[in-house]
Amino acid sequence: MPVICDPEQLPAPSPELWELYTDGAASSEGAGAGLILTGPHQEEHTYALWFNFKVTNNEAEYEALLAGMRIARELGVKKLQAYVDSQLVANHINGTFNANDKSMQSYLALVHSLADTFIDFRISQITRSQNKHVDVLSKLAALTFNHLEKKILVEQVFKKSTEPEVTVAYVEEEEATWMTDIIEFLRMGSLPENEREATKIRVKAPNYELRGQILY
Known part of the structure; x- marks a missing residue:
């Protein structure tokens, strides 16, 4: 059996x-x-x-x-x-x-x-x-x-890994900026359709943290 x-x-x-x-x-x-x-x-x-x-x-x-x-x-x-x-x-x-x-x-x-x-x-x-x-x-x-x-x-x-985190910018923007794709990735996990741009976001995102409405 x-x-x-x-x-x-x-x-x-x-x-x-x-x-x-x-x-x-x-x-x-x-x-x-x-x-x-x-x-x-x-x-x-x-x-x-x-x-x-x-x-x-x-x-x-x-x-x-x-x-x-x-x-x-x-x-x-x-x-x-x-x-x-x-x-x-x-x-x-x-x-x-x-x-x-x-x-x-x-x-x-x-x-x-x-x-x-x-x-x-x-x-x-x-x-x-x-x-x-x-x-x-x-x-x-x-x-x-x-x-x-x-x-x-x-x-x-632009900065050493050992440098303390500082506030980068506020999230609320009327138009898209260099932060927009990073914010969307951190919020929703979404990435640009262009594979090269998507890879850039994967590399950059670990250097930032989204706290409430502020990107650090």
Whole structure:
């Protein structure tokens, strides 16, 4: 006699593993980050970020990792394996090195906070040669971000992740502004039909919070 199983009693499928490769670059000419997020079925999300503020090279490495983690969380990723070529960042997060600098401590706290939003988060150091696909992106974003291929999403970032939140703007506007799509996404989960614009909103939205009638 066949055994009939109640679907509700079956174990939930285990979340699939995603991989994140990030790299940050800073010099006297500018700072940027490159990141590639790869899904279990080899779907790939590629981003370049240009930082419109001064950062050290280590801070740029942290900014790149945090940006990738935020994007992964926004895409609903539950299990994430991150790869960085920064020995400092990897060993800070794994607890091998102590973060003595105040800036590094702030970044480390943010990474741990974001890591807690995943069921499983791990980070490993890889060699620069193994990470050169995002290394190139980060350097291009830092130096010549306006000339990157249109297939790569380039975002300008205007403040450090460790800076406190401030009021950005009031929601009530008679006409559509740059905030409109972000507000609609936070309120209703709606996105523009254009896939590129929709991806931009997914990247930007985690940096804001809608409280009542004010966007923070």
